Amino acid sequence: MRSFKSSHKSGLAALLAAAVLVLVVLTAGCVSTPAEDDVSGTISLAGSTTVLPVAQAVAEVYMNNHQSADIQISGGGSGVGVTAITAGTADIGMLSRDLKETEKTGNDFKEYVIGRDGIAIIANPANTVSELTIAQVKDIYQGKITNWKEVGGADAVIVLVGRDSASGTREFFTEFVLNKEDSAKTMQELNSNGAVQKSVAQTPGAIGYVSLEYVDGTVKAFTIDGIKPSVATVIDGTYKINRPLLMITKGEATGLAKSYLDFILSSDGQKILSENGFVPIA
Amino acid sequence: MTEQNDTKASSRAVREKAIKSVWLATALISAAAVVFILGYLIYTALPAFAEVGISGFLLNTDWNPTGSTPSYGIAALIVDTLLVTLGALIFAVPLGLAAAVYLSYLAPPKIRDTVKPIIELLAGIPSVVYGFFGMVVLCNFLRVALDIPSGFCWLAASVILGIMALPTIVSVSEDALFAVPKDYKEASLGLGATYWHTISRVLLPAAASGISAAVVLGMGRAIGETMAVMMVAGNAAIIPDPIWNVLSPVRTLTATLGIEMAEVATGSMHYYALFGVAVVLLLITLIVNLASAWVIKRTQTGSKTGSLISSKTKRYLKLAAATAAAVIFFCFLVASLGILWAIGISATVAAWYFGRKKVSHKIAEKSSFLLIYACTAGVILILAIILWDIFSNGLPVISWEFLTESPKDLGRAGGIYPAIIGTLQLVAGAIIIALPVGIGAAIYLIEYSRENFLTKALRTGNDLLNGTPSIVFGLFGFAFFVIYLNWGICMLAGQICLALMILPTIVRTTEEALKAVPNAQREASLGLGATKWQTIRKVVLPSAAPGILTGAILSVGRAAGETAPIMFTAVVFTKRFVSMNVFDPVMALPFHLFVLSTSVPGATPQQYGTAVVLIVIVMAIYLAAIFLRRHYQNKLLR
Numbered sequence: 001m002r003s004f005k006s007s008h009k010s011g012l013a014a015l016l017a018a019a020v021l022v023l024v025v026l027t028a029g030c031v032s033t034p035a036e037d038d039v040s041g042t043i044s045l046a047g048s049t050t051v052l053p054v055a056q057a058v059a060e061v062y063m064n065n066h067q068s069a070d071i072q073i074s075g076g077g078s079g080v081g082v083t084a085i086t087a088g089t090a091d092i093g094m095l096s097r098d099l100k101e102t103e104k105t106g107n108d109f110k111e112y113v114i115g116r117d118g119i120a121i122i123a124n125p126a127n128t129v130s131e132l133t134i135a136q137v138k139d140i141y142q143g144k145i146t147n148w149k150e151v152g153g154a155d156a157v158i159v160l161v162g163r164d165s166a167s168g169t170r171e172f173f174t175e176f177v178l179n180k181e182d183s184a185k186t187m188q189e190l191n192s193n194g195a196v197q198k199s200v201a202q203t204p205g206a207i208g209y210v211s212l213e214y215v216d217g218t219v220k221a222f223t224i225d226g227i228k229p230s231v232a233t234v235i236d237g238t239y240k241i242n243r244p245l246l247m248i249t250k251g252e253a254t255g256l257a258k259s260y261l262d263f264i265l266s267s268d269g270q271k272i273l274s275e276n277g278f279v280p281i282a
Numbered sequence: 283m284t285e286q287n288d289t290k291a292s293s294r295a296v297r298e299k300a301i302k303s304v305w306l307a308t309a310l311i312s313a314a315a316v317v318f319i320l321g322y323l324i325y326t327a328l329p330a331f332a333e334v335g336i337s338g339f340l341l342n343t344d345w346n347p348t349g350s351t352p353s354y355g356i357a358a359l360i361v362d363t364l365l366v367t368l369g370a371l372i373f374a375v376p377l378g379l380a381a382a383v384y385l386s387y388l389a390p391p392k393i394r395d396t397v398k399p400i401i402e403l404l405a406g407i408p409s410v411v412y413g414f415f416g417m418v419v420l421c422n423f424l425r426v427a428l429d430i431p432s433g434f435c436w437l438a439a440s441v442i443l444g445i446m447a448l449p450t451i452v453s454v455s456e457d458a459l460f461a462v463p464k465d466y467k468e469a470s471l472g473l474g475a476t477y478w479h480t481i482s483r484v485l486l487p488a489a490a491s492g493i494s495a496a497v498v499l500g501m502g503r504a505i506g507e508t509m510a511v512m513m514v515a516g517n518a519a520i521i522p523d524p525i526w527n528v529l530s531p532v533r534t535l536t537a538t539l540g541i542e543m544a545e546v547a548t549g550s551m552h553y554y555a556l557f558g559v560a561v562v563l564l565l566i567t568l569i570v571n572l573a574s575a576w577v578i579k580r581t582q583t584g585s586k587t588g589s590l591i592s593s594k595t596k597r598y599l600k601l602a603a604a605t606a607a608a609v610i611f612f613c614f615l616v617a618s619l620g621i622l623w624a625i626g627i628s629a630t631v632a633a634w635y636f637g638r639k640k641v642s643h644k645i646a647e648k649s650s651f652l653l654i655y656a657c658t659a660g661v662i663l664i665l666a667i668i669l670w671d672i673f674s675n676g677l678p679v680i681s682w683e684f685l686t687e688s689p690k691d692l693g694r695a696g697g698i699y700p701a702i703i704g705t706l707q708l709v710a711g712a713i714i715i716a717l718p719v720g721i722g723a724a725i726y727l728i729e730y731s732r733e734n735f736l737t738k739a740l741r742t743g744n745d746l747l748n749g750t751p752s753i754v755f756g757l758f759g760f761a762f763f764v765i766y767l768n769w770g771i772c773m774l775a776g777q778i779c780l781a782l783m784i785l786p787t788i789v790r791t792t793e794e795a796l797k798a799v800p801n802a803q804r805e806a807s808l809g810l811g812a813t814k815w816q817t818i819r820k821v822v823l824p825s826a827a828p829g830i831l832t833g834a835i836l837s838v839g840r841a842a843g844e845t846a847p848i849m850f851t852a853v854v855f856t857k858r859f860v861s862m863n864v865f866d867p868v869m870a871l872p873f874h875l876f877v878l879s880t881s882v883p884g885a886t887p888q889q890y891g892t893a894v895v896l897i898v899i900v901m902a903i904y905l906a907a908i909f910l911r912r913h914y915q916n917k918l919l920r
Contacts, residue, residue: 044854044867046771049881056692056856063858072867074771074854075877077545079553086548089770103547157431164517165348166545166552174348182349188434188531189517191541194881195417202422205431214883 039259040068047081047094048168049192050117050211051245054276055094058264061272069256078168085109085250091257095246097168109248114264116279118212118234118242119173120221122197124204129153131223134241137177140207143184148205160187161199161208169193172243173209213277234279242279294813301815302730308722312789313743315782316750319758320568323561326761330354330554339558345519345538347552354555356562358521362436362532363505363566366515369440369528370447370504372614375497377444378451380657382496385452386459387481388651397662398456399908404665405449406904408843410872411893413513414879415668416442421514428619430529434516437528442510445664447500452661454499458492459485478647491578498574505567506751508536508846509876517541526613535563536753536846543757543850548765560757564750571749575742672893679891689856693878694885698892703860704773704868705899708848709841711777711864712784717834719781720788727789728796729818748786753846755779760850774864776852783847784837791833795826828914832907839903843896845872871896 045055052075059071076084081093082103096117099109121137123129129151132140139145140158149155162183163170174180190196193210200208201218208219212229215221221229224241233239253261263269270280331339334354342355381401385394420442421433462485470480486493516531519538523530538559546553608628615624683697690696723744731737756779763775799822807817823830854867855877875892878885 042866044771046854052855053692053882059856060690070858072854072857074867075544075881076850079545079547079550083548083765084770087765087768087770089764089768100547102550159432164541164545165346166542166547168545171348180350182346185346185520186518186531188432189519189533189541190880191512191544192880194879194883195513197883198417198880199432199434202418203425203432203434216883218883 039066039256041256042070042072043091043256043260044072044074044084044089045092045094045247046074046076046084046090048078048096048245049075050096050169051094051114051247053213054115054245054273054278055247055264057276058269058272059260061268062260062263066259069260071256071260077166079166081248085248088250091249092253092261093248095168095248096243097171098244098246099248108251110250110252112247112249112253112261112265113244113281114247114261115245115270115273115281116234116242117245118229118231118239118279119169119176119209120212120215120229121224121241122200122208122210122215122219122221124200124202124206125218125220126204127153127220129222130220131226133225134177137222137224138179138181141178141183141187142181143186156205159203159206160184161196161203161206162187162189163196163209164189164191167191169209169211176241176243177209211277212279215277231274231277231279245278298813298815302726305722305726305730308719309726309740311719312723312747312785313740315785316743316746319750319754319782320561320564322758322762323557323564323754327554327557327561330551330558333551334555339555340562343521345533347542347555352551354551354558356535356538356559358519359533359535359538359559360562360566361521361525362515362519363534363536363563365522365525366436366439366443366511366532366534367501367504369436369614370443371497371501372611373440373444374447374451374500377657377661378448378496378500379455379493380654381448381452381661382455382459382493383481383486384654384658385456387477387485388654398453399905401449401452401661401665402908403449403901403904405453406839406843406897406900407446407668408845408872408875408896408900409446409507410509410513410843410845410876410879411672411897412442412446412668413510414875414889414893415671416510416514417879419667419671428529432516432531434514434531435529436515436522436532439511439515439532439534440528442514443504443507445668446507446510447503448661448664450503451496451500454496455489455493458489458496461492462488476643476647478650479643482650495574495578498570498578501574502567502570502749505563505570506536506749506753508540508751508753509872512537512540513880524613524617526610526617528614528617535559535566536751539563539753539757540846540849543760557757557761560754564754567749567751568746571746572742575745669897672890672897675887676890676892676894679887680894684891685895688858689874692882692885693856693874693888694882695888698869698871698874698888698895700857700860701869701871701874701892702895702899704853704857705842705871705896707773707862707868708776708780708852708870709838711773712780712841713834713838715777715781716785716788716837720785721792721830723785723789724792724796725818725823728793729814729822744786744789747782748790750783751846752783752844755783755847756850759847759852764851769865771850771852771854771867772865773852773868776848776868776870777864779847779851780841780844783844784841787837787840788830788833791836792826792830795829795833796822798829799825828910832911835903835907835910839900839907842903843872843900845870845876849873849876871899 052073056073059073063069063071078095078097081095084090085093086107129148132151136151141160145151146158147155148158190199193214196208196210197214197219200206227233227239229239234242247261249257274280339354339356341357342353343357344353344355345359346353385398416438421438424438425433466484466488467480470484511534515533515537517533517537518531519533522532539556543556546556612624612628615627685697686699687697688700689698727737727740759775759779763769764771769775803821804817807821848870852868853870853873857869871892875889875896878889878892
């Protein structure tokens with residue numbers, strides 16, 4: 001009986017200790033002193049994972065300049081961006097595609113084009129092919145060309161990697177490169193630029209499409225119709241596979257949201273954009 | 283005077299009644315939650331069902347919601363889900379069972395006492411970590427080892443799921459084997475059977491119901507898993523051609539939700555169709571759950587009722603099933619390893635099967651044990667490789683700054699402090715919500731009710747909630763809290779989703795703890811004139827406290843590692859300040875790892891660092907539970 005009693009006591013003690021620990025940890029983080037500032041408060045951004053990195057990069061600089069501003073950024077996707085603005089659960093929506101007519105009806109959205117994004121067709125660095133035409137890319141994605149030797153490479157099966165069916169990047173790719181026709185059903189569908197990049201980087205026979213910023217040492221970008229994809233070739237209009245990046249608000253932006261959007265569109269903001277591999281608007 | 287006593291007694295009776303109805307209400311919550319979630323999902327999916335028709339939705343193999351002519355057939359997704367689960371079981375059940383046999387019958391007690399907690403700890407590795415490992419290491423290994431164009435395939439998904447199911451299967455079957463009365467073993471050995479014969483012919487069959495429970499639990503985990511599958515399966519919505527081609531990319535129901543849900547436009551047909559997918563996923567898990575409950579019950583009660591089919595047809599059926607299994611297995615081998623290996627392996631197995639009666643018992647026993655040792659070593663080796671990969675890459679990243687600073691440059695620099703706090707906030711909220719409800723439900727089920735239709739229904743509801751895939755909670759939370767109630771992405775929505783997810787575990791562990799309290803204690807207390815509620819509060823609950831606490835801690839561990847329920851409901855990728863407001867979004871470690879590994883180029887060290895912190899937090903929680911359990915077990919034994 002004695003051991004039973006003491007056991008129940010130490011059980012309660014452990015519970016108490018755990019509760020105290022949780023409280024301490026929870027309160028530890030909430031010491032924040034709002035400084036006097038022109039714009040303060042909290043806004044949230046939600047939407048396209050393509051826009052997310054650059055929105056974040058700009059927000060970090062912005063928040064360094066405005067100590068009491070809190071800009072929370074979540075991904076989700078272009079669809080979530082629209083939903084969140086419609087429902088009023090976020091202040092700014094991020095889209096890597098144009099608004100659809102169905103989304104526009106009944107909503108008073110204000111659109112801001114913050115930059116452009118080139119889509120690079122990428123392959124594993126080990127791939128000997130480095131030039132393709134748009135027509136070849138289309139045939140590859142529709143399963144008409146299935147081996148790299150058909151486009152002048154080694155005898156290896158082409159592994160198609162693409163984006164999920166809800167992706168804005170895929171939608172643009174389907175419209176612009178595939179003329180709205182479906183890609184082959186064997187295409188592996190991944191749900192982010194990073195996932196595509198990673199998959200292509202470790203699969204010698206793979207082909208994929210990602211935002212320009214995801215072209216780093218681990219993958220190589222094809223020259224398409226003789227043009228190397230880069231910020232410069234998108235600006236001068238020679239690399240055609242590019243699309244606008246949007247931010248939307250419900251009605252005219254105000255307060256912190258307006259200040260943040262102004263900063264992105266300013267020359268400082270646009271510089272951050274191009275440092276991150278996106279294409280600034282003229 | 284007597285009047286006063288009467289009013290006192292009646293007010294007491296009223297109070298007792300009130301208390302009872304409060305617990306009844308809590309007990310109703312899990313059952314109600316299942317019904318409500320299913321109902322809400324079906325309601326949201328209605329437009330899709332109306333557009334394509336139930337049969338078109340279920341039987342059409344073409345899932346192409348954004349094609350030039352959209353089509354919403356999920357037959358391929360259903361088939362792929364079942365294939366991946368089947369593959370996971372083929373991989374995990376033999377390995378897990380062998381390890382369980384080793385631990386319960388062959389291992390020296392000291393090794394058993396160290397190895398078992400280690401394997402249990404591994405149940406706590408979050409699925410996003412397994413997915414991350416699968417993506418970076420396993421898929422690459424498969425591609426090179428099998429010389430195939432891409433390692434992202436059915437085989438990879440099944441292996442990862444199998445590894446994830448291993449700890450559950452080992453742990454639960456080991457418990458079942460350990461619970462077989464010692465007399466059986468002694469009787470069998472006394473009759474002159476070898477130790478191996480005793481294990482394979484007496485002890486294993488005696489533990490059959492527990493083992494089948496282990497397999498079903500592992501299966502449930504495999505069907506409902508989202509993050510890991512999504513990261514390694516390749517996700518092409520096709521039925522493998524031929525159907526045993528384990529190297530084909532596949533796409534499961536859960537992965538479809540995890541991938542597409544975030545980006546789809548709300549209110550589009552695609553959106554409704556995804557809810558249709560969730561309904562089908564939920565129904566499949568419900569059916570599996572109910573079927574398994576039925577099977578387990580049958581094996582437990584034994585075949586008293588008598589079999590419907592004669593023993594002769596039974597033997598034929600068995601033979602047919604075995605042949606089918608052998609053929610399927612052979613096809614798998616051909617597909618994954620090539621024809622030569624397949625023939626070699628099959629020949630070895632056949633030689634063993636037909637030759638086993640000819641070899642002496644000694645050799646049979648030795649070789650069986652050798653196989654078991656090899657399997658156990660394999661299990662431990664697999665888990666060791668995963669941990670080694672993550673810790674050797676992740677530990678160098680851990681620094682004081684990494685733990686106490688906010689992320690910078692998209693998480694490529696800075697730290698993960700807000701994510702650590704956010705994770706703690708999410709699990710703290712979940713446990714605060716789930717603990718009272720779960721304990722209340724268990725008190726009602728054990729203390730107040732007798733076995734009747736209502737309790738049966740409540741238990742079933744609880745089991746069904748337990749079998750609900752975590753992504754379904756996320757989807758429901760998104761549709762209901764975030765969109766319908768218009769809370770937006772916020773901490774509270776995530777906490778409720780996590781609470782619903784861990785509620786069944788708390789109910790079940792509390793029930794077990796209450797059952798373990800000897801009835802004599804209750805009777806003594808009631809005999810001294812205490813009311814029922816006083817007895818429960820002062821006598822029963824305190825002695826059940828350690829068990830309840832262990833259950834609660836295990837649930838916290840599970841909640842801390844989950845991604846799917848919070849990814850659409852509660853988390854943002856970055857956040858500057860830590861806030862206490864439950865209507866603010868939070869950062870969380872599992873989601874941070876997921877985004878880092880899928881959306882941020884050049885953040886590999888931070889991925890590993892985050893994985894290490896996540897694992898350490900979850901494991902610390904599990905370790906606490908294990909120590910607590912052992913502490914009280916030792917006390918009880920003394």
